[in-house]
Amino acid sequence: xxxxxxxxxxVAIIYSLKLDELNRRPRSIHSSVYSGFYGPQSLHxxxxxxxxxxxxxxxxxxxxxVGGKLAVVESHPWMASIFWRNRGGESMFKCGGSLISSxxxxxxxHCFPDSTKTKLHRLSVFLxxxxxxxxxxxxxxxxxxxxLIIHYGFDNSEGNFNNDIALLKIxxxxxxxxxxxxxxxxxxxxxxxxMLPAGASCExxxxxxxxEGIWHHSQYLREARVSLLxxxxxxxxxxxxxxxxxxxxxxxxxxxxTDSCKGDSGGPLVCEVNNRLFxxxxxxxxxxxxxxxxxxxxxxxxxYNRWIGKKTGSPSLxxxxxxxxx
Numbered sequence: 109x110x111x112x113x114x115x116x117x118x119v120a121i122i123y124s125l126k127l128d129e130l131n132r133r134p135r136s137i138h139s140s141v142y143s144g145f146y147g148p149q150s151l152h153x154x155x156x157x158x159x160x161x162x163x164x165x166x167x168x169x170x171x172x173x174v175g176g177k178l179a180v181v182e183s184h185p186w187m188a189s190i191f192w193r194n195r196g197g198e199s200m201f202k203c204g205g206s207l208i209s210s211x212x213x214x215x216x217x218h219c220f221p222d223s224t225k226t227k228l229h230r231l232s233v234f235l236x237x238x239x240x241x242x243x244x245x246x247x248x249x250x251x252x253x254x255x256l257i258i259h260y261g262f263d264n265s266e267g268n269f270n271n272d273i274a275l276l277k278i279x280x281x282x283x284x285x286x287x288x289x290x291x292x293x294x295x296x297x298x299x300x301x302x303m304l305p306a307g308a309s310c311e312x313x314x315x316x317x318x319x320e321g322i323w324h325h326s327q328y329l330r331e332a333r334v335s336l337l338x339x340x341x342x343x344x345x346x347x348x349x350x351x352x353x354x355x356x357x358x359x360x361x362x363x364x365x366t367d368s369c370k371g372d373s374g375g376p377l378v379c380e381v382n383n384r385l386f387x388x389x390x391x392x393x394x395x396x397x398x399x400x401x402x403x404x405x406x407x408x409x410x411x412y413n414r415w416i417g418k419k420t421g422s423p424s425l426x427x428x429x430x431x432x433x434x
Contacts, residue, residue, distance in 0.1 A: 161430065162288070162293070162294075163293070163294040163295060163296040163384070163430060164294075164295050164296035164378075164384035164385040164386060164430065165293065165383075165384060165385075166182065166183055166184070166185055166293065166385065167182050167185070167290055180238075180329075181236055181237065181238045181247060181291045181329055182290055182291055183331070184311075184313045184329065184331065184376070185207075185235075185236070185289075185290070185291055185292050185293035186206050186207040186208075186293055186294055186295035186376065186378075186385075186387075187204065187205075187206070187207075187235075187237075187313055187314075187329065187375065187376065188204065188205035188206060188207055188213045188215070188233055188234065188235055189201060189203075189204060189205070189233070189234045189235075189237045189240060189315065190202045190203045190204070190205055190213075190215060190219065190231065190232075190233055190276070190374065191231070191232045191233075191234065192230055192231060193230045193231075193232065194230075199232065201240045201315060202219055202231075203215055203216060203219035203373045203374035203375070204313075204314045204315065204372060204373065204374045204375025204376070204391065205233070205276065205374050205375065206295050206375070206376040206378075206387050206390070207235060207286060207292070207293070207294050207295065208294055208295060208297060208387065208416070208420075208425065209294055209420065209422065209425050210285040210286045210287075210288075210294070211277055211278060211279070211285035211286070211420075212275055212276070212277055212278070212420050212425075213233055213275070213276040213278055214273065214274070214275055214276075214387070214390065214409070214416070215273075215274050215275075215276060215374035215375075215390065216269070216272045216273065216274065216373050216374040216390050216391065216392055216407065217258045217259055217262040217269070217271065217272050217273055217274040218262075218264065218269045218272055218373065218392070218393075219274065219373055219374050220256065220258060220274060223258055223262075224256070224258060226256055228252075228253045228254070228255075228256060229252070231252070231253040231256070231276075232250060232251065232252055232253070233250070233251045233252075233253060233276060233278050234248055234249070234250050234251075235248065235249045235251075235286055235291070235292045236248045236249055236289065236291030236292045237329070238328065238329060239327050239328045239329070240315050240327055241327050242327075247289070247290070247291040248291075249280070249286060249287065249289075249292055250280070251278035251279055251280050251285075251286070252278070252279060252280075252281075253276050253277065253278060254277040254278065254279045255275075255276070255277035256274065256275075256276055256277075257274060257275040257276075257277075257419050258274045259271045259272075259273045259274065259412070259415065262274075266351065267351070268351045268352070268353070268356075268393065268405075269392050269393050269405075269407075270353050270355055270356075271355055271407075272355075272356075272390065272392045272393070272407045273390060273407050273409070273412055273415075275416065275419055275420065295376060295378060295385055295386070295387045296384055296385065296386045296387065296428075296430045296431070297386065297387055297409065297410075297413065297416070297425065297426055297428055298381075298386040298387070298388060298409070298410050298428045298431050299410065299413070299427065299428030299431050300410055300411075300413035300414065300426075300428065301410050301411070302410050302428065302431060303357070303388070303408070303410060304336055304379055304381075304388065305336070306335075306336055306337055306338035306341070307335055307336065308335065308336045308379060309333055309334075309335055309379075310333070310334055310335070310336060310359060310377050310378060310379040310380075310388065310389075311331060311332070311333055311334075311376075311377070311378050311379070311380075311385075312331070312332055312333075312334055312359075312372065312375065312376070312377050312391060312404070313329060313330065313331045313332075313375055313376060314329070314330065314372030314375035314391060315327070315328070315329060315330070315372070332361075333361070334359040334360055334361055334377070334403075334404065335359060335360065335361065335362065336357065336358075336359050336379075337357070337358040337359060337360065337403055339352070339354075339357065341358070342357065342358035342403065342405075346401050347401050347402070347403070348395075348402075348405065352405060354408070354411070355407065355408050355411050356392065356405050356406060356407060356408055357388075357389065357405075357406055357408050358403040358404065358405055358406070359377060359389065359403060359404055359406060360403030360404060372391045373391055373392065373393075374390060374391060375390070375391045376389070376390070376391070377389030377390070377391065377406050381431065381432060382432045384430060386430075386431065387409050388406075388408075388409055388410065389406030389407060389408065389409060390406060390407035390409060391404065391406060392404075392405050392406055392407045393405050410428075413426040413427070413428065414426065
């Protein structure tokens with residue numbers, strides 16, 4: 109009798125552990141199985157349209173990299189961190205990026221000085237990463253890079269990174285792409301040629317230097333608010349003049365204390381429209397950090413919708429269908 113009771117207890121314990129494991133599994137972006145604060149579970153496999161309908165939503169809105177504040181990754185779940193492994197096997201943080209679909213990250217072209225000759229086996233991409241020098245297996249997802257696509261028009265001959273945009277196709281060791289969780293989610297793309305008015309408040313995030321002159325990056329993800337500047341202002345002679353092309357825009361803070369900085373490159377500038385975040389800019393370049401009349405310069409994402417749709421093989425992804433219609 110004692111033996112039967114012991115066996116029954118063991119079976120109950122094993123069953124409980126299995127159930128707990130199932131409840132803790134994140135769901136794929138192409139699935140709608142989710143738990144916790146994401147809402148009720150659904151076992152059907154949704155279409156791509158359903159998956160895209162959840163873009164730009166975040167479980168936490170904690171807006172409390174110069175002048176910015178520490179951020180929780182849950183408030184920027186599309187934030188990607190790109191690492192480069194050197195010949196000695198050491199991985200070093202390279203650039204930020206944004207998850208725009210389960211298999212694609214968009215970033216800055218200048219992050220890859222070797223262009224198409226970049227050795228992909230040395231690149232890795234992390235999602236859900238809270239700190240670049242720490243690993244949290246509960247929140248992070250790691251991928252290798254299957255494909256790197258740099259915009260054909262990328263040009264730095266004038267020192268201004270024109271067409272500064274690139275795509276990374278990511279894949280995990282299991283052959284799958286990103287899975288939606290509390291720390292991983294896609295950001296929405298706005299429609300082609302869409303732009304918000306000057307003065308609109310947007311968010312930047314990254315692991316870049318906290319101030320100019322220091323040698324190290326911020327170890328933890330940081331966030332800040334910046335305001336969009338008009339193209340007329342940014343191209344004035346006392347700003348950047350002709351260095352800023354129609355493929356770029358500027359953003360900064362009125363007191364010049366908040367800005368992106370070295371190491372933030374490739375990361376997102378997102379703006380909230382009807383409680384959903386849209387990727388309007390990619391952190392690209394600027395003179396110094398938080399200098400007067402030298403705001404951050406960003407790649408104008410909405411100039412590249414067609415290119416993104418073609419290269420990812422998903423025109424609907426770049427259609428901007430989640431953007432509110434007038």
